[in-house]
Amino acid sequence: MALYGAAAAVLSGLEARRGSLKTLVYGSRFQNVRQLYALVCETQRYSEVLEAVIGSAGLLEAERKLPPPLAKVLVYELLLGRGLRGGRWKPVLARHQARLRAELARLKVRRRVSRNEDLLGPRPGAAPLPRFVRVNTLRSRLEDAVDYLKREGYGYQGRASGLEELRALRGKRFCLDPLLPELLVFPPGTDLHQHPLHRAGHLILQDKVSCLPAMLLAPPPGAHVIDACAAPGNKTSQLAALLGNRGKIFAFDLDAGRLATMATLLTRAGVSCCELANEDFLSVSPSDPRYRQVQYILLDPSCSGSGMASRSLEEPGESGPDPERLRALAGFQRRALAHALSFPALRRLVYSTCSICQEENEDVVRDVLQQQERGAFRLAHALPLWPERGLGTFPGAERCIRASPEATLTGGFFVAVLERGDETSSDPEPQAQAGEPLPNVPPKKKKRRRQKPSTP
Incomplete structure (x- = not known):
């Protein structure tokens, strides 16, 4: 073949x-x-x-x-x-x-x-990572996907209470992630690439931390969103699911091949609210009338990939990213973040990388915030209950979140949420925390108590 x-x-x-x-x-x-x-x-x-x-x-x-x-x-x-x-x-x-x-x-x-x-044996310094699978709510309800898997012989354990339950997963069993509402968790090594639900777009194979940027951006249905460096498209399809395909996503990527693959993925996922552009995000004018309603931007720029489990494949034999390449990447990331913050209607932006390097994460956010007019944008306190925080390299860096195999059972990742300074809340709305309803999951209605009739 x-x-x-x-x-x-x-x-x-x-x-x-x-x-x-x-x-x-x-x-x-x-x-x-x-x-x-x-x-x-x-x-x-x-x-x-x-x-x-x-x-x-x-x-x-x-x-x-x-x-x-x-x-x-x-x-x-x-x-x-x-x-x-x-x-x-x-x-x-x-x-x-x-x-x-x-x-x-x-x-x-x-x-x-x-x-x-x-x-394979244990990898030095790395925990075995579960397989995370997001249910695509544009194609399927969570309950239907779970029922389908149960009919195939998978044992369903309900929503996990914490990471220990995820570590204990073995065999043909799965559970719901303790934090994300549509995220299924399978034991390490579970291969679902050829599963019919994945091939039909009902299930998206996506690491847990890769789901966080769209969840924290939390655009409401009908919003206009920019996905600045969009390919290969998993985060874009998640944004469309949060929007319920209502509103508009402007997705940019310079690599025509990756964009073509992304178009296929989005079609399979049932995304209809996305406009793809084979264009450098830095060349997009914030004053263009097409983007005057853009209030939400997801910026996941090219990075060293130093947090990925497969980084040894990317740079075999290397102990870390080449310093010169790292400087070049950080320069691009600073330009992209500053450019994104210049869109006039912007309310909230999520900056993320699959890097563990301070130069691409805290340093980029610090430098760009220092260039902004005082109070124009500020860091929101993302997921206060998340166990791993940003490195304390500047005041407020702890508002960012980091991820690692040891602390969160995921790949290495970094996320910062920036909000316009005149917003009434310092946290993304709705704030997603463990044990609380997440974006696009309506809370249960409280039953109104019937008043007893007064006695004459």
Whole structure:
């Protein structure tokens, strides 16, 4: 299949440092980039295991025309994935299937494990992360999605009370996240890429922290919103769900390939209120009449990706982002944030990155706020009950939130909520906290007590 060749080409590019994972995947021109991305990530995740099995089985010695990166992809699919589904290499691997399976079994015996995922072992300094899945309310009700999964044999545990319940998830079980109302949580390693509800747009595979920016922006139905750096589109589809497809989303991205993929995702998700533009957000004029009603902006600019679990794929062998690249990214992020705050009707903005670097997070927010006219915008206290706060590099930085595998069972992330200074509340409305109704979830109506008739 073309998928296997494309995945092998991406792996070769990563080993040769020809680009980052996302750059190589989107530059591959393979139509289903999500499928390709998932296969490369999983193959790379099991890379050490695959190398051991391939070496013990003598596969490359027996099949000298089989390139090593392609061998990894094929053996992953054969032993650990969904099974080889065709292509000219399928009969070749079939000749070695028994030996490969035997070597995998021997490896499990030597390491005293019974499951494939146990071969990975604990990653140094990282907790195993659950699989978070957002129910797309434009396509399905939460209750219907849960019922569908239960009919498939999944055990449903209701809403979790805290992170300990998420850590304890095992097997074919799932629960509701304790904070976000439409977020399902599955055990680590749960693969739902080919699930019919995902392929039909009812379920969106989206990390928990990636759901926070749209939730904290909380645009009401009918609002006009800018998604400044929108691709690949998960946050955009979440904004549309919060709006109930009423209002307008102006979504910008410079990468035409990513934008085309995003258009497919939004169509599948049932989004009808979004206007896509293959345009640099910095070139968009705040005085353009089309944006005179924009009161909400979500700014998730390009960043180092240092908080992503797959960062080792992006920059293999590196201990952190290159300092020169980091300075360039922070410069772009400051320009983008300052530009976004110049839209005249803006009331609330959410700035987020999947970076753990202070230079891209607290430093950017501090520098841009210092450039603003005194009191024009201020930091809102985002999610006061969130356990990990912004680094105390300037007064008020604790109003921002950070995320990490250790503290929040998510990827590394940073979010800041900025509001115009003349707003009546210092927090986004409605304020989302654990145990309280979240945006677009109407609170239960209180029953009115019937007054007793007065006695004559």
